[in-house]
Each structure stands twice: as C-alpha cells, then as structure tokens.
Amino acid sequence: MNHDQSNAPIAARPAVLPLSxxxxxxxxxxxxxxxxxxxxxxxxxxxxxxxxxxxxxxxxxxxxxxxxxxxxxxxxxxxxxxxxxxxxxxxxxxxxxxxxxxxxxxxxxxxxxxxxxxxxxxxxxxxxxxxxxxxxxxxxxxxxxxxxxxxxxxxxxxxxxxxxxxxxxxxxxxxxxxxxxxxxxxxxxxxxxxxxxxxxxxxxxxxxxxxxxxxxxxxxxxxxxxxxxxxxxxxxxxPLLEGLDGVEKMSKSKGNYIGITEPANNMFGKVMSISDTMMWRYFDLLSFRSIAEIAGFKAEVEAGRNPRDLKVALAQEIVTRFHSQQAAEDALTDFVNRSKGGIPDDIPAISLSGAPLGIGQLLKQANLCASTSEALRMVEQGGVRIDGAVISDKGLKVEAGEFVLQVGKRKFARVTLA
CATH class of the missing domain: 3.40.50.620 (HUPs)
Incomplete structure (x- = not known):
C-alpha cells in the first residue's frame, strides 16, 4: 500500500441503479x-x-x-x-x-x-x-x-x-x-x-x-x-445487549454474561433468570424467529399466556444453536428438576479430607464459593443446603461422610469428606 496518496481522487461514484x-x-x-x-x-x-x-x-x-x-x-x-x-x-x-x-x-x-x-x-x-x-x-x-x-x-x-x-x-x-x-x-x-x-x-x-x-x-x-x-x-x-442484571451491558468482567461455550444446563438456567421484560430484548436481538412470530408471542402474553413458557422457548432456541436439540431438551428437564428442589444427575463428584471441616471451608474447597466469606454470606442468606436441608449455622463443622452440597439454585457438588 502506498502511504503517500493523500491527494488521490475519490473513486467516481457509479450510476444509480434501480433496486430489485x-x-x-x-x-x-x-x-x-x-x-x-x-x-x-x-x-x-x-x-x-x-x-x-x-x-x-x-x-x-x-x-x-x-x-x-x-x-x-x-x-x-x-x-x-x-x-x-x-x-x-x-x-x-x-x-x-x-x-x-x-x-x-x-x-x-x-x-x-x-x-x-x-x-x-x-x-x-x-x-x-x-x-x-x-x-x-x-x-x-x-x-x-x-x-x-x-x-x-x-x-x-x-x-x-x-x-x-x-x-x-x-x-x-x-x-x-x-x-x-x-x-x-x-x-x-x-x-x-x-x-x-x-x-x-x-x-x-x-x-x-x-x-x-x-x-x-x-x-x-x-x-x-x-x-x-x-x-x-x-x-x-x-445495540449493546444488556446482561443478566438487565442494566449493564453484557460483560465477563461484570459477571452478567452467558458464554457461548458454557454447558447447556448453565446456559439454559441463565436465560431463564432474566426478567420477563428483558426477555423481549433478548428475543429481538438473539432469536432467529420472524418479527411476526415474536409479535404474536407478545400478543399471547397480553392475552394471559405465562411469559415463562416463551422464556423456555427462547432458552431452548439458544441452547440448540450452540449445543443441540437434545441438549436443549435435557437442559429443560434439568431446570424443571431443580425448580422442584431435585438434584441434577450430572453434578461433579469431589473428594476432600480434613473432617470435621467448617462449612465455609467446605464450600470453598468444593469450588461452590470463591471464598469462605462468600460461603458464610450464602449460609446467612439461606442459600446453602446439605442433602436438601437448609443450613443456617455459620459455625457448623461437617463430619466425614458422603452428601450433596447445594449453593443457590444452580451450584451442586457430590462430596466425599474423609
């Protein structure tokens, strides 16, 4: 490329053509x-x-x-x-x-x-x-x-x-x-x-x-x-797509994102977590459905249809695009199971030692919380379960054994503690 073309003429514009x-x-x-x-x-x-x-x-x-x-x-x-x-x-x-x-x-x-x-x-x-x-x-x-x-x-x-x-x-x-x-x-x-x-x-x-x-x-x-x-x-x-918080633009640094290589179940659950209002923004910017079909969905909601049904359709469309139709079906089953308080089938299995172990350390070592302080906050908020039972004691020492840990709605681990 010649970098000394500052006086080069602008290319002549072609004749106006009729639009087909x-x-x-x-x-x-x-x-x-x-x-x-x-x-x-x-x-x-x-x-x-x-x-x-x-x-x-x-x-x-x-x-x-x-x-x-x-x-x-x-x-x-x-x-x-x-x-x-x-x-x-x-x-x-x-x-x-x-x-x-x-x-x-x-x-x-x-x-x-x-x-x-x-x-x-x-x-x-x-x-x-x-x-x-x-x-x-x-x-x-x-x-x-x-x-x-x-x-x-x-x-x-x-x-x-x-x-x-x-x-x-x-x-x-x-x-x-x-x-x-x-x-x-x-x-x-x-x-x-x-x-x-x-x-x-x-x-x-x-x-x-x-x-x-x-x-x-x-x-x-x-x-x-x-x-x-x-x-x-x-x-x-x-347009810039808002993240899961519905306010800031989607960003990994803000933690409000849905990665396109995330596991299908995570992706499905995150789409389901957006607000009913934000759902339409996601339909407009992410869905391949026609404008007329999306307008029809809005009319159905105005007529009384549960917006959750359409959010499920959006989540399945997105999961199918980046995984498969079967993965989308499995993700829906997993989401329904979790919503009923059930335990997913595909949770990680982790072996730990040091029993009895404080609940904060246990959650951190099981990779369910980033730190013991975050773990204790989750206990305070009632977001921690062991085998389905809510844990409220921040000073709990967990004895040796096998059990399922749950933090929030989507984080699980099957733990063997020795």
Whole structure:
C-alpha cells in the first residue's frame, strides 16, 4: 500500500441503479434489529451493484481478543454478519491482534491497559473457533490486522496520524468527557480509531459492523477510505445487549454474561433468570424467529399466556444453536428438576479430607464459593443446603461422610469428606 496518496481522487461514484426485489429483501434483513445503518441509500446502491455484477460485497467485523471467551452479547453482531453471509456476501472476521496492544478507549472513562502479545495470542486462538458457532467458517475470510499494521513502521504511523486532527478526535464523546473531567487521555489512545479505520482501507471494506459504542471508529474508516481514493464503507451498528442484571451491558468482567461455550444446563438456567421484560430484548436481538412470530408471542402474553413458557422457548432456541436439540431438551428437564428442589444427575463428584471441616471451608474447597466469606454470606442468606436441608449455622463443622452440597439454585457438588 502506498502511504503517500493523500491527494488521490475519490473513486467516481457509479450510476444509480434501480433496486430489485432481492435488494429490497436484503435491505430489510440488514435493517432488522439495528441501531443505525449509514448511509442507507449508499448501501442499497452497493447491493444493487453487487447483484448486477455478481461481485459480493466485502463485509468486515473486527474484534479485539481482550478475553478468551465470547458471550451472547458478541453474537448480536455476529448474527447480523451471518445473515449477510447467507445473502452471498464475503464476510471478513478480523482479529485485532495489533489494536489490542493499544486498547480500545470506546466507552471508557479511563485509559484501558494494553494487553501483552502473549495474552493476545492466547485469546486469539479461541476467537475464530467460537465465532464459527455462528458464522460459516468455510465462507469466512479470517484476517489479523498485524498483517499490515506491523509493516507501517514509525514513518507510516506518523503519516497516518497526519490525516486526522485532534479537534476531530475530541468530537468523540468519551474523549470529551474525560478531558472535561480532567481524566488523563494518553496519546496512544488517539491511534486506536485511526488503526481501526486503516483496517478498512487495507481490506477495501464495503460495510463494517460494530456495536453502538464503535460508531466513531467506524466513521473514521469512511474518512480514511476517501483519503485513499476508495468508495467509503457503509456502517451498521447493533445495540449493546444488556446482561443478566438487565442494566449493564453484557460483560465477563461484570459477571452478567452467558458464554457461548458454557454447558447447556448453565446456559439454559441463565436465560431463564432474566426478567420477563428483558426477555423481549433478548428475543429481538438473539432469536432467529420472524418479527411476526415474536409479535404474536407478545400478543399471547397480553392475552394471559405465562411469559415463562416463551422464556423456555427462547432458552431452548439458544441452547440448540450452540449445543443441540437434545441438549436443549435435557437442559429443560434439568431446570424443571431443580425448580422442584431435585438434584441434577450430572453434578461433579469431589473428594476432600480434613473432617470435621467448617462449612465455609467446605464450600470453598468444593469450588461452590470463591471464598469462605462468600460461603458464610450464602449460609446467612439461606442459600446453602446439605442433602436438601437448609443450613443456617455459620459455625457448623461437617463430619466425614458422603452428601450433596447445594449453593443457590444452580451450584451442586457430590462430596466425599474423609
């Protein structure tokens, strides 16, 4: 890539093409559940041109491997990617192994600690395998942005930085708030949106997807593509999915997430734990059912149907997608059994020594609580059972024997204590 094309002309815009029924159908699929599609008229013309030429659009999604596991929040945008892939377009799953070393400042009120190369490599190994549970791996182009970012060098980085002003960067909400509040902004954070935008130049993206918190970065990609003489990409932003608490966005660090590789029973139980109101948000953003069918479900609830029935349907749909239909059926059986106070069949068996053992230590060593203090809080709250009997004595010493420990509704262990 020649980095001295600042005066290159913008690619001539093609003539406006009439929209076919297939293009209108594709636009309807693209719009479903989105927060914004910019610019709709441009994207419609890209689709029309693609249909006429037989050349698929290049659709980009970049994810930084900041953690080793993907959760349902990530699949909101991956689902949209799959829908566009099924329309015949070329999807590009970009792993931001270079940008991870900078740290995305999106939505942050403090500098994000950059990851080490070792952390990034460990996380990246699992990313595409997990994304392939949603995308068709045979039709997905996987790229790493270190391919071109490493080659830029200091000269190329300076030339890239010259293409955007500090004033433009400060239009970004999180930078503005931090500057106003006197919260430090490191110079390297300004490089992140530039590097993400440069990815679009290298990949010649026609459309880039991201969460609503990525809008600024996606728009930078449009501007840089114009500088390089390319037709600017359209951008499609998807809403951020709230976690199990129904308030904060789903995040592993906040503990309110549903991992896509979690055991089927855990996944089912977590979906069932969301509120009846939040259930509709999950239907809209995660379900593959038609808009009309979901509207029908809402009408049934308004007419008196128990929303729990529909939550079960949603949980089974999600578990089937990431496991199997049989796993979803088994998860429902397990959930009903637990709801009646029964003990699941597949609980871990653990052998411990040191009897008599304090209840706090016992729960910690059985991996049912992270600490003895958490264990004692659970005892206080009436959330601990031994063989189905509620334990209320925080000073209890448990004698040797075999028994089933239960913490809360979903944590069990079959313990042999010597």
């Amino acid at each position: 029924d297939r293009v209108n159908e594709a636009m309807a699929i693209a719009r479903r559940g989105v927060d914004e599609l910019l610019i709709e008229s441009e994207f419609a013309q890209k689709l029309a041109r693609s249909e006429q030429s037989g050349q698929p659009l290049r659709i980009k999604l970049g994810l930084d491997p900041t953690a080793p596991d993907l959760h349902l929040g990530h699949t909101v945008v991956l689902n949209k990617m799959r829908q566009l892939q099924d329309l015949g377009h070329q999807v590009i799953f970009l792993i931001g192994d270079f940008t991870s070393m900078i740290g995305d400042p999106s939505g942050r009120n403090a500098t994000r600690p950059p990851l080490t190369r070792e952390q990034i490599e460990v996380n990246a190994k699992t990313y595409f395998a997990q994304a392939s549970l949603v995308l068709d791996p045979e039709r997905t182009e996987i790229r790493y942005n270190s391919e071109w970012c490493d080659k830029l060098g200091s000269r190329g980085m300076i030339q890239l930085a010259s293409r955007y002003t500090v004033a433009r960067m400060m239009e970004r909400d999180d930078f503005t708030k931090r500057f106003r509040d006197g919260t430090p902004i490191s110079v390297h954070e300004f490089l992140y949106p530039l590097m993400q935008g440069y990815d679009s130049v290298e990949l010649k993206a026609d459309l880039e997807l991201g969460g609503t918190d990525q809008k600024f970065n996606l728009l930078v990609g449009r501007e840089l593509q114009k500088d390089w003489g390319q037709e600017p990409q359209c951008i499609l932003t998807m």
